[in-house]
Amino acid sequence: MPIETFTAQVEAIKNLTHDVRQLDLRLIEPKTLMFKPGQFISFEMPHPQTGHLVTRAYSIASQPSRSEVITLLFNLVPGGSGSGFLFDLKAGDKTHFKGPARRFYLREDSGRELLFIASGTGIAPIRSMLLANAERPDPRPATLFWGLRSQRDLYDQEKLAELTGRTPTLTAITTLSRPEPGWSGESGRVLRLIEERIASVKNLAVYLCGNSSMIADATSLLQRRGLCPIYREKYYDDTGSPED
Ligand SMILES: Cc1cc2nc3c(=O)[nH]c(=O)nc-3n(C[C@H](O)[C@H](O)[C@H](O)COP(=O)(O)OP(=O)(O)OC[C@H]3O[C@@H](n4cnc5c(N)ncnc54)[C@H](O)[C@@H]3O)c2cc1C
Structure with missing residues (x-):
């Protein structure tokens, strides 16, 4: 284009x-x-x-x-x-x-399941991908890990719940790196979700978007789990992520 x-x-x-x-x-x-x-x-x-x-x-x-x-x-x-x-x-x-x-776009391909990982407003292009995937007659199985800092940084949670409700093949998890007391959802950085929930990447295509340290750390964790396509969009170089 x-x-x-x-x-x-x-x-x-x-x-x-x-x-x-x-x-x-x-x-x-x-x-x-x-x-x-x-x-x-x-x-x-x-x-x-x-x-x-x-x-x-x-x-x-x-x-x-x-x-x-x-x-x-x-x-x-x-x-x-x-x-x-x-x-x-x-x-x-x-x-x-x-x-x-740019080349960071949802590939049509391949039978692979989708893993989306975003920090902060790195959700933006992934939101587009999730919505496009949900419009397919056969949405591909997809998981989203989204890292934010604390409750006051949360948004679009109802929209995500509505999207997962009408897309049974989608799982969306938001994790807070610094939750205030009273948070009953996931806490920690998105890296913890990768460590705990991704045993193998063999069947995955991964899309990462956000700050540079999250992207670097997530890439090296994923690469330890095996080989798969990893597509990345770096918003900015950081010494402290929006999740930290
Ligand atoms: C391909 C691409 C797509 C992008 N899409 C988006 C998007 O959809 N939404 C969005 O918010 N940003 C997005 N960005 C980041 C955006 O382009 C700007 O870099 C950002 O808005 C900051 O620009 P600025 O001129 O306001 O601040 P600058 O003066 O350029 O930034 C000052 C410093 O702030 C820090 N910083 C930069 N961006 C952020 C940030 N998002 N959060 C916290 N600290 C930051 C950096 O350390 C930077 O050196 C994208 C970047 C790229 C490369």
Whole structure:
């Protein structure tokens, strides 16, 4: 698919947590966006200090069948050019982006079961993949491990429960690395879920998205369990993950 420039209008804004926001963008010109689940788009904006134009990538969190309105999910990085730019957009604003891009997309293939592992807003492209998989006449068996920090960082849990309810081959587990008292769900990093629940990767295709340390640690754990395709989208280099 060629990279194109799009004009879109902010159709809806939803605050999902104290620092995560969802944006629905209606395509104006061209009127639709064809993409594969997992791909991203890029915005250009001035750097708040230098004024130089910088480019930032954001994964499309909606499914390709919804080609007229796309959804983005992003968290506020204090002082950040890209996240600040997106947080400043108001309902009705017009904006421009380029896309779709990159090789992190759901492969059609192969009879392998899907394992999705996300930290923080790394759920965005995986959300697109989960929704696209659920629309298939025969959804492939899939497991999601999603790492967040604490209860105040939780979002989309009801949507996930609804999706697993209508997709019997899907299992979704959210784990909190620093839960407050009263949490009865999984706790610890996503790595713990890999250690405890993935005995072999022989039959899996794995999709990882989030911060660099989670991706590196998860990759090495998975590789100790055997050989399988591992597709990875790194959002940023970290010394402390959003899960920590
Ligand atoms: C292919 C691709 C797709 C992406 N899709 C998304 C997406 O769907 N949603 C999303 O929120 N981000 C996404 N990102 C990250 C996004 O492009 C920006 O890097 C992020 O919004 C921060 O940009 P900034 O200009 O606001 O801050 P910057 O000034 O660029 O970042 C400052 C510092 O903040 C830290 N940082 C960067 N991103 C984060 C983060 N998400 N959480 C915590 N700390 C961070 C890093 O240490 C960075 O050095 C994606 C990145 C890539 C490469």
